Amino acid sequence: MGKQPAIVVDNVSVLFNMNKEKVDNIKEYLIKLVTNKLHYNEFWALKDISFTIEKGERWGVLGFNGAGKSTLLKTIAGVIKPTKGSVKSAGIIAPMLELGAGFDLNYSGRENIFLYGATMGYSRKFIQSKYDQIVEFSELGEFIDSPVKNYSSGMRARLGFAIATAVEPQILILDEVLSVGDAKFRMKSEAKIRSMFDKGITVLFVSHNTNQVLNICDKAMILDHGKIIAKGDAVEICAKYDEMVNSKK
Amino acid sequence: MKYFKNFHKYRYLLYEIVRKNIKLQYRNSVLGVFWTFLQPLLTTLVLVAVFGGIFGSNRNYTTCYPIYLLCGRLIYEFFTQSTKRAMRSITNSASVIKKVYVPKYIYPLSNVIANFVTFVISLLVLVCFIVYFCFTDTAPNITGYVFLAPIPILILLILAIGVGMILATLSVFFKDIEYIYEVFTMLLFYMTPIFYHADQLKLSSGFIGMCIKANPLYSITEMFRCCVLYGRMFTMSHLIYALAFSVAVFLIGFFIFYKKQDKFILHI
Incomplete structure (x- = not known):
């Protein structure tokens, strides 16, 4: 070490x-x-x-x-x-203090990936390159285009976890x-x-x-x-x- | 230098929040972004119907009353809406600010900019008005000075950002400011010559006249009207006053915000 x-x-x-x-x-x-x-x-x-x-x-x-x-x-x-x-x-610090804290409830999962990534200080290009990986890991499938307010708390946490770890902090x-x-x-x-x-x-x-x-x-x-x-x-x-x-x- | 680097890093966040604010504003409404045009159009029609007979009939003061009114209303509406949204932006983003490090000024700033974008789109209504009234006998006097119109608009933007920063800081510590400001914006509506003309009401002198002249929105709307309605150069004193006032408020706003931002987390 x-x-x-x-x-x-x-x-x-x-x-x-x-x-x-x-x-x-x-x-x-x-x-x-x-x-x-x-x-x-x-x-x-x-x-x-x-x-x-x-x-x-x-x-x-x-x-x-x-x-x-x-x-x-x-x-x-x-x-x-x-x-x-x-x-x-x-x-790079990835704080996972509360998963999904940066989500906007009226935004869809897809839009939230970019918003959350931006909140953590990443560029659009970088998030775009990680996008497929995040969706796959979160196991949200077709729900990715529904507003986050309709997600269960488990789904929100999964999406939050997927974004926070995808950036390789x-x-x-x-x-x-x-x-x-x-x-x-x-x-x-x-x-x-x-x-x-x-x-x-x-x-x-x-x-x-x-x-x-x-x-x-x-x-x-x-x-x-x-x-x-x-x-x-x-x-x-x-x-x-x-x-x-x-x-x- | 450090601050510019940080801003550079978070510029995408600024863009994302501006986009979010614009997108969510009209989401789920049937007419969507059309409301950006429709709302100023309809409210101006209402104001013309109410005040047109009293203030619009005297050609000595207003050549084309609907355009006169629309100019004032667009500027007033942008200023109040953007500062109100900026005021609430910090408390509205509390969940993020409490969990993740973000430069906090992004929130009031992005709210003002989002409103600015819709304001610029709504200027198309003004263009439509101007084109329409050019074919009537109350045609606005459009000259090359119309290209100076961005100057008052930019001064207005600086002013709105500054006021937004101050209000955002204050509202974190004192909730009351939201209610006080609500009343203040109503006062501002009457203290700005939006539907009346300052000279027409013989308000140029005296205490009320002074209050109106001290109002930077007065200078800004007058400058804007000079460009798009009267077709002449705006008065230099208006330019100097509005610019100095706005830049001062902008600097004060950032200073207060910067001084107090570390305390936000204890209050939201």
Whole structure:
């Protein structure tokens, strides 16, 4: 494995200003401003997170609900800008945070392939060259020309997965997406991801399920309350996480 | 330089969203894209029927009232529609912005551009009007100055993008702006000489006159009418004022948007 860092996360902290009550109109805002009641609950979703992921490594991110897993992935994907620190990544990132998030429901599957591809920053020519492959993998067949609003959630997820993986990214971010579709498609998508491993893809995988993490990843970390409390070999960390889950019960 | 490179990378996304907005606007309607012509045509007919008798009969001010009205209405309609769509664009694309990195200005920008494309198509109605009225006794004075018409249109586009950016940023933090703007556009309809002539109502002086003159849409519509109706060069002061105002709003819009865009995700 080459020793080039694919992702460098350097002292990243993310602060959410959570208002005690949501203020989204001017009147309330002014009243609270004048009466000095504009209190914010400062909430650090991530606190001083630092780690480096080498090219070709496959990391699992474990943690309870609200531990900051999704915030971490969104920060790496560039959706959230860190309050402090920096994130550097080398290569194309395919975020699969929620499959089909970029779809327009009134658009047909065909039109959505181009829209979604464009959202990920690809050119028309590139998407055109991948088009047949995407349609074939999604198994949508004749439904490709129906509006996406008529699709089942499994069909949407299949199409989203097909587009996200067709572009051959160098870094794949998976946020509990492998539980979509029926068993057949799940096996197919796992096989697809596995075939991408052989090409030396870097993976960040979020899950609650240690079996899935052991299946896919060779390294893992545990996040709790915005901090990394353990990281290292996947087998070791998964055992530790299982222990944590059991002790909470 | 970094920003231009990023824009270059995402130019196809801009194109896709513009296309989507235009395609979806008329999808499932029987007449489809014909509404782009039909809508300004019909609303202008209504306005001519209502105001034609009062404002259109005096030849000292308006040579050809239907064209006079259509010019103002097309410009006003493009400005309000595009800025309203741009205002809602960020909140409407929340699902994408929350999941994938995209340069966010693409959304307000593409909404304005999509409206601009339909606006340019609807200018064909104006061409039809001009051709028709050339054969009547109230013929518009078409001269070589008609080729200067793109100048006010481009200034209008710059203004709409700037206002759209400001509104998009504000509406993320304050929902109320949508309702306030609704009222503002109504006020703007009356503060722009669309169906009346500023001189005819003796509004050139006084407070209201000043408000009308401060309105950049007034300068833009007047410039446009000079090109396609009066057949003369537009006043330089109008050009300078409209251009300076629009460029300033454009720069302010991008500045505010750029400063606040990282906070959007916490509010949508």
